[in-house]
Amino acid sequence: MTIEQKRAAATVSRRMMVSLAVMAFGLALPATASAQDYPTQPIKLIVPGTAGGGMDVIARVIGDRIGTILKQPVVVENKPGAGGNIAVDYVAKSKPDGYTMLIGQTAHFSINPSLYSSLPFDPVKDFQPVTLLADAPNVVMVNAESPIKNLDELVAAAKASEKGLSLATPGNGTVSHLTGELFQKTAQVKFNHIPYKGAAAALTDVMGGRVDFMLSSIPTALSQIKAGKLRPIAVSAAKRSPSLPDVPTIGEQGYPGFDAGTWYGLLVPAGTPTAVVEKLNAAANEAIEADDIREKIRQEGGDSYGGTSAEFAALMKADSEKWSKVVKESGAKVD
Known part of the structure; x- marks a missing residue:
């Protein structure tokens, strides 16, 4: 290739680079503009x-x-x-x-x-x-007529029972179910898990005394708690819930560091x-x-x-x- 040909090729190359740069800048403008104008x-x-x-x-x-x-x-x-x-x-x-x-x-x-x-x-x-x-933490609840008033009594009752206590949750693999699994390991106790297809039926059976206790999110059970149909005995978060300020955490009741929600x-x-x-x-x-x-x-x-x-x-x-x-x-x- 002659010097003239190399110069011509270099000129074409520079022009292509400039053109590509301009195209890239142009393509970037709509994205930048759309981000600045968002939402439209x-x-x-x-x-x-x-x-x-x-x-x-x-x-x-x-x-x-x-x-x-x-x-x-x-x-x-x-x-x-x-x-x-x-x-x-x-x-x-x-x-x-x-x-x-x-x-x-x-x-x-x-x-x-x-x-x-x-x-x-x-x-x-x-x-x-x-x-x-x-x-939103989970809440541990029993029937309002249950003799169980706190977490210590719940664990003691579970350990004393030959059949164990029945635990209702909204379903297998839910946060409530796995919070129960985590607590069983922490407290070294075993519950009989009964998974429901949703919280409504589980709440009904706990209120009716057909299941010993339940774990569910606070929003799910709050109206029934306020109506006096369920007794909350513990919340699963590291700190008390503003919705249930008088209910102690699991950590406060002898299991420090417990936090699930x-x-x-x-x-x-x-x-x-x-x-x-x-x-x-x-x-x-x-x-x-x-x-x-x-x-x-x-x-x-x-x-x-x-x-x-x-x-x-x-x-x-x-x-x-x-x-x-x-x-x-x-x-x-x-x-």
């Missing part, structure tokens, strides 16, 4: 459960406020089924543009990956955590632009900090949180490690 249309918030449940109420309360802050409506869509996996999979496969969000909880991300033999999504790789929203958090599909995630995080935290929102969550048996995306991701990782061990030791499985 309604946002969907997917709930892995039926309308009216504790998670649904939290989603609607916080979603409505996020919509007000971002000046675009947040539309709640309920997609129950398969232990929440239908809704979670739907969001995992949604476009990562910030217009489809998920309210997820402990079971979906910390328990189901160990409980199910296979899942159609990866709970880590397919999602970007936005922020923790709330936490259900967190609720906001997530989006992996690949959602960082600027969009940051906007959603800021809006969600602003919503959670409002006194009226905190009170509504408290009425549902939850405690409001918030925080950064990184903090929520760290919580999810630690929680997954804890619950995967409990699932393995319990032998719980769902096909």
